[in-house]
Each structure stands twice: as C-alpha cells, then as structure tokens.
Amino acid sequence: MTNRDNDKKIRVLVAMPGLDGHDWGALVVSQALRDAGLEVIYLGIRQMPETIVDAAIAEDVDAIALSLKDSSHMIYFPKVVDLLREKNAGDICVIGGGIIPDEDKPILEKIGVTGNFGSGTSLKVIVDHVVKRVREKKTN
Amino acid sequence: MADKTKGIIPKYRGERPLRLDTASGFVVKETYTPDDIRGVSYAQGLGNPGEYPFTRGIHKNMYRDRLWSKRFFTGLPTMQRSNERFKYLLERGETGLIIVPDTPGHMGIDPDHPRVKDHSGCTGTPMYSVECMEELFEGISLEDVAVDLRGDPTFASISEVAQYVACAEKRGLDPGKLRGSTINDSIHCHFTMHWDHFCNPLDLAIKLCVDLIEYSVKYMSLWHPLCVAGYDVRELGINAVQELAFTFAAAIVYIEACLKRGLKIDEFAPRIVFALGGQMDFFEEIAKLRTARRMWAGIMKERFGAKDPRSLKLIMSVKTSGGSLTTQQLVNNITRTTIESLAAVLGGVQSMEPCGYDEAVAEPSEAAATVGLNIQHIIAHETGVVNTADPLGGSFYVEHLTNEIEKETYKLLKEIEEMGGMVAATESGWCQQLVNNAFLERQREIEEKERIVVGVNEFVIPKEEEIPLPISPYLKEEQEIFREEIQSKARKLRETRDNKQVRAALEDLRKKAKKGEDENLFRPMVQAYKANATMGEILGVVREEYGYSYDPFGILNYPFQ
Numbered sequence A: 001m002t003n004r005d006n007d008k009k010i011r012v013l014v015a016m017p018g019l020d021g022h023d024w025g026a027l028v029v030s031q032a033l034r035d036a037g038l039e040v041i042y043l044g045i046r047q048m049p050e051t052i053v054d055a056a057i058a059e060d061v062d063a064i065a066l067s068l069k070d071s072s073h074m075i076y077f078p079k080v081v082d083l084l085r086e087k088n089a090g091d092i093c094v095i096g097g098g099i100i101p102d103e104d105k106p107i108l109e110k111i112g113v114t115g116n117f118g119s120g121t122s123l124k125v126i127v128d129h130v131v132k133r134v135r136e137k138k139t140n
Numbered sequence B: 001m002a003d004k005t006k007g008i009i010p011k012y013r014g015e016r017p018l019r020l021d022t023a024s025g026f027v028v029k030e031t032y033t034p035d036d037i038r039g040v041s042y043a044q045g046l047g048n049p050g051e052y053p054f055t056r057g058i059h060k061n062m063y064r065d066r067l068w069s070k071r072f073f074t075g076l077p078t079m080q081r082s083n084e085r086f087k088y089l090l091e092r093g094e095t096g097l098i099i100v101p102d103t104p105g106h107m108g109i110d111p112d113h114p115r116v117k118d119h120s121g122c123t124g125t126p127m128y129s130v131e132c133m134e135e136l137f138e139g140i141s142l143e144d145v146a147v148d149l150r151g152d153p154t155f156a157s158i159s160e161v162a163q164y165v166a167c168a169e170k171r172g173l174d175p176g177k178l179r180g181s182t183i184n185d186s187i188h189c190h191f192t193m194h195w196d197h198f199c200n201p202l203d204l205a206i207k208l209c210v211d212l213i214e215y216s217v218k219y220m221s222l223w224h225p226l227c228v229a230g231y232d233v234r235e236l237g238i239n240a241v242q243e244l245a246f247t248f249a250a251a252i253v254y255i256e257a258c259l260k261r262g263l264k265i266d267e268f269a270p271r272i273v274f275a276l277g278g279q280m281d282f283f284e285e286i287a288k289l290r291t292a293r294r295m296w297a298g299i300m301k302e303r304f305g306a307k308d309p310r311s312l313k314l315i316m317s318v319k320t321s322g323g324s325l326t327t328q329q330l331v332n333n334i335t336r337t338t339i340e341s342l343a344a345v346l347g348g349v350q351s352m353e354p355c356g357y358d359e360a361v362a363e364p365s366e367a368a369a370t371v372g373l374n375i376q377h378i379i380a381h382e383t384g385v386v387n388t389a390d391p392l393g394g395s396f397y398v399e400h401l402t403n404e405i406e407k408e409t410y411k412l413l414k415e416i417e418e419m420g421g422m423v424a425a426t427e428s429g430w431c432q433q434l435v436n437n438a439f440l441e442r443q444r445e446i447e448e449k450e451r452i453v454v455g456v457n458e459f460v461i462p463k464e465e466e467i468p469l470p471i472s473p474y475l476k477e478e479q480e481i482f483r484e485e486i487q488s489k490a491r492k493l494r495e496t497r498d499n500k501q502v503r504a505a506l507e508d509l510r511k512k513a514k515k516g517e518d519e520n521l522f523r524p525m526v527q528a529y530k531a532n533a534t535m536g537e538i539l540g541v542v543r544e545e546y547g548y549s550y551d552p553f554g555i556l557n558y559p560f561q
Helices: A024-035 A049-058 A073-086 A102-110 A123-139 B042-046 B079-091 B103-107 B130-136 B154-170 B202-219 B231-235 B240-261 B265-271 B282-303 B331-346 B366-382 B396-418 B422-427 B430-447 B476-496 B499-514 B522-530 B535-545
Strands: A011-017 A039-047 A063-068 A093-098 A113-117 B096-099 B146-149 B179-182 B226-229 B272-278 B315-320 B351-353
Touching: A011 A024, A011 A049, A011 A073, A024 A039, A024 A063, A024 A093, A024 A123, A024 B430, A039 A049, A049 A063, A049 A073, A063 A073, A063 A123, A073 A093, A073 A102, A073 A113, A093 A123, A102 A113, A113 A123, A123 B430, B079 B096, B079 B130, B079 B366, B103 B154, B130 B154, B146 B154, B154 B179, B154 B202, B154 B522, B154 B535, B179 B226, B202 B226, B202 B240, B202 B265, B202 B422, B202 B522, B202 B535, B226 B231, B226 B240, B231 B240, B231 B272, B240 B265, B240 B272, B240 B282, B240 B396, B240 B422, B240 B430, B265 B272, B272 B282, B272 B331, B282 B315, B282 B331, B282 B396, B315 B331, B331 B351, B331 B366, B422 B430, B499 B522, B499 B535, B522 B535
Parallel strands: A011 A039, A011 A063, A063 A093, A093 A113, B096 B146, B146 B179, B226 B272, B272 B315, B315 B351
Antiparallel strands: none
16 A cells, blocks of 8 residues: 555654654654655654644644654653644544553554554555555545 | 375475575675685684684683673663662673663763653663662672673763762772773764764763773773773664774774873773674674674784783673564574574673563563573583684684675775764764665565565464563553652752752862863762762763753753852
C-alpha cells in the first residue's frame, strides 16, 4: 500500500519527545515513509509535546509518528494525545514506536496511539499501518 | 503437496550462503593459502605474543596467567537495586563491575531538573551526588573491585570518577588504590546519541578529558582514564574498518590534547583502552582485534615516539553487539552472544562483556546476567581456547583479513586526517552522514532480504511458539514511585546540606576554572562532591566559565548568585 493511490500526499510529522537521543528507528521509518511517497516532516529529538503538537498543526499533517526507547512513552504519548484534543486537532492520528512493552500497547491503543512497533518490524508493515490509519480517519 | 512415495522435502534443501563477503564487505575466496599472506614476515608483522607489534597478544602467556575480566553491565533504575545486582554478579563470577548512568546522568543534569524528572532511572542508574555512590557501593570493598563507570561523554565520566573518589576518600581510601575505568570519550556521542553541543560541547569535553587523564596519571595509577569507544558507532551499522578508523582518529585527538597539556606519551599511553564492539562475523572480528593491536603499536612507536613497551600494548575490551540481537526468539540471542564472546576471547581481549538476551526488550534480568557470565565461564573452562595465546595465528584466512583490515583502516584514517582530524570530521557532519547512511543501508539489506537475520526475515516462527525466557517484570508503578523519591531525595539534599560549604566549594571550582584550560579541575570537583554539591551544579559552574549556559536547557540558574 502506498500513498500513490490518492492525489493528496499524506503528511507525517516524525518526532522524539523527551530526552532520548536514539533516533535511528525514527530515521529509518522516515526514510521508508518518504520512499512510499508520503511527505515527512522530521522534527527530531528532545521535543516537548507542546512543540510537537504546535508543529503538527502548523504543518497541517495527517499523522504524528512518535518514537521512544527509554520507557517514558506512557508519559509522553498520552500527553501528545491530550494536547491534540485540547487544541481541537484530534483528527491528527498518533502512531507510536520504539521499545514499548506489550502490556502498554492495549492502553495506548485505547487512547488512540496505534502501531507501537518495535525493532525488527518490517518497514512495509509500518508504512501500511500509517497509510491505513490516515485513510480510515479521513473516511470517518 | 507431499509426494506419497517420497514424503516431505526439506524446505531448505540445497541451501547455500546468501552472501560471500564479510560483514564489512571484504570479498571472501573459496580458500586461502600461504600465497595470500606472502609479504608479511612473522617477526615484523606478527611477533610472538607479548612482543612488538603485539598482533598476537599483549602478554606472552595471555590467559594462562590470567583470564580476561569477566563483566556484565549493571544499570538498574535505583542505586539500591544496582547495589544488590553488583553483589549478585560478584557472587556469580563477575570480576569487574560496570555501572551505567541514567539518561540525565549521561547529560550532566540533576534528577530534579524540571525537564528531566520523567527520565530518572531510564536506561541506567542516577549518579548525581556522593550519596548516590555511597548507596551504590554500600557493602562493597572499593579496594578489591575494578569498576567501569560507563558514562560516555567526558562530562559524565569526570563527574562520576569525582563522585567515586569522593566516596572512597570519605571511607579513608587513597585514590591510588582504586581500580577502574571510564570511557571519557565525547566525540562519538555527537553522532551516535546526539549528546552534542547541547550538553556536551567538544572544546570543554576534551579539556575535561585531559583533566581526568592528567589527574589519574599522577594519583590513580590503577585507573584507566580513557576507554575510546568504537562500540557505539559500530552498533549503528558501520563496518569494522570504519569502527577502527573512528576509534583511532578519536584516540589521536585525545593523545594530542594530552601532549599539548605537557604530559609525556609514556606517562599516559599505557593507561588507554579501546572499547570495541563484538559483532557476528566471527573471523573478521578476531582479525579486527589483531589489527587494532598491530596498528596501535605502530602508531605509538612511529607517530608518537613512545619508548615504554607498555605504551605500545593496546588494552582492549569488547562489548558484544546489542544491535545484532533480535526481539524475535530471544533464545537465539544467547547463541549470538556466545559466538561474539568466543571471537573476543580468540581475539585476545583483556575485558569482556556480553549482552543480555533481553537487551532489546527490558532491563537486564538476573537470568540474563547469569547466562552472560556463564557464557564466559564455559569458554574459559570447558573449551581449551585459553590454553595458548592467539590460537588462530598463522591461519591463512585470519592473517589475510588482519592485513586487509589494516590496509583499509590506514586509508580511512588518512582520509579523516586530511579532513582535519576527528573533531573536524564530526563538526562538519561527515561522521553523522556516514553513520546515517550505514544504518539505513543495513536496514534496507534486512528489509530486502539481502542479509539474513534468523527469526526476522528468515526462519521466522509464530510468536506463540517462541521459547519463553525470564524477562524482568515491567515495574511501571514502582518506577513512578522511584521517580518521585529521587526528586525528593535531591531536593532534601539541597535543603539539609551545609549550603555555605557547598557555595565555598563551588566558588573554589569556579576560581580554578577561570584560570584557563590547563588548570586541572578534577580535585576541586571532588571537594565539591564531598561538600554535597550536585553534578548539575558542579558541571554548571564549569560550563559557565567556558561561556556556556549553566543549564543546557537554559531553565535553571546557578543557585548561589
């Protein structure tokens, strides 16, 4: 599944909240999304949830992809979701990734953070998920 | 559909290797002969173990006299748990401790800083005051253990050693009796972990690196103040040649800085260690270690004019590759780590640290630590490989690889030197670009199945059929409680300590820092820790005197205006 099926390119903001500087997963996923025809805005590391959400709104993205490896995902991922809602931008999907323990995945899914892919996940699977999620949101 | 007369046909019948090159891209022939290593004489290119150029090992008897230091890393979220883990590991046969600081600790920031409070205990142990060290080493005899303080950036390294020495002196111990090591290598952090200008400006980092080396040369003769790290960069997908070239290029920066300070090469070169990675290409990794020794001996002798034979002997430690491990089928990680550990031993290292099988998914469990130590015990006592030095010496393939890696490494090293050296190569973004490209290429190879990783893109089995292994429980609530505790601990320290003494010690540090780059700040840091100053305060003062903000985030100010 690629973005080429639609006229308008899907726009994704990729960011790493908090302190974690291991951005390799985010780098690889950004490249894969670009290769599949999506537009990627790479915000980088050490971002605050406020900055991520403001940038996502300013850039008019369809999705935010968050990556974390230092176990602070249960602090930052929900914060991003809450801020999006506060700013009436709840239509922006949030997709997670990094080192996410299995027991946290259903909790994150419930608040709308899906994917939560770990290392070793096929990039095709990740790209397909992003595209599917955005399309589903758009048709709802 | 099975043929009823024949039955099931093996799925991989006629299986062949997918690739015929080494992990670093050296083409591998079907066989190697004496012709492939003609031109490198035994005396000049190899030497006996313990003899220049030390290709075959830095000691004559190698492991017959003493085995490598067996380690397994510790970096649990609380000082108390890390202390318990130390005791557990020492019982299970660990001969050298490793302690990894948490993310704020690596960055030189205290746990009660508003921006980092959610990260205390993440991926390591908080180490911000002498109290932390006291708790960490409670009930452990500091004279009898070697401790690797594993903060990569120089800021973290010098801070940790100062805390450690403060703790030791409070127990009445002379720093000269302390055995251990620190990475103290900031350069690679700029393009591996993005601990860059933000919290780790290179000019100040190199100055502090030299401070630690200079102090240790005079007062801590059993300490290894510099372990140049090739490990982290290798983890990101670069090859063995690049790993060695980057490590040597970084080492050269620090060596030249020490010489500029006025230290003599033979004073500090014997104390330098290379901390390299241990990857899966078995023979290439063995050859890499042999190459490193030969190159070091040559560079020390020819380039730096070192005379003391100890300066020419490269001490090496290997950490096996975390990046080679998979989240699928954790049990396979034990196999991988074993192969990588065996290569390190056959390569003649002085210290070794295997990964835990759970490294990719959780904090290291006791079970994984026990397995990691047992791998080393089994290699040491059941295989016989330790009974002779450099058992693969003379292998046509291994000697060929040793030569080839050396040739290519010197070429790349020259390229880096022509760019202006490792600092220039880092600041221009060249290193970052190279590493990014290598990482992406490695991922692409796996995605496109140009490189097989068992359990990931081939030999995949359903998750439910995986052999379950013990993993540390995910202590989410405990972690939240701990984060609250460590912050109130830090606040309490600030409130209950004698702030007059803290101020005096910090002002003394500031006064010394104002004197210029050559003024050694290690001793004033120790005194500040003894007065109960915190890491953030100590490093903040030094940062200010070097023209940087007290707080990398620009939020906090020096509290004793």
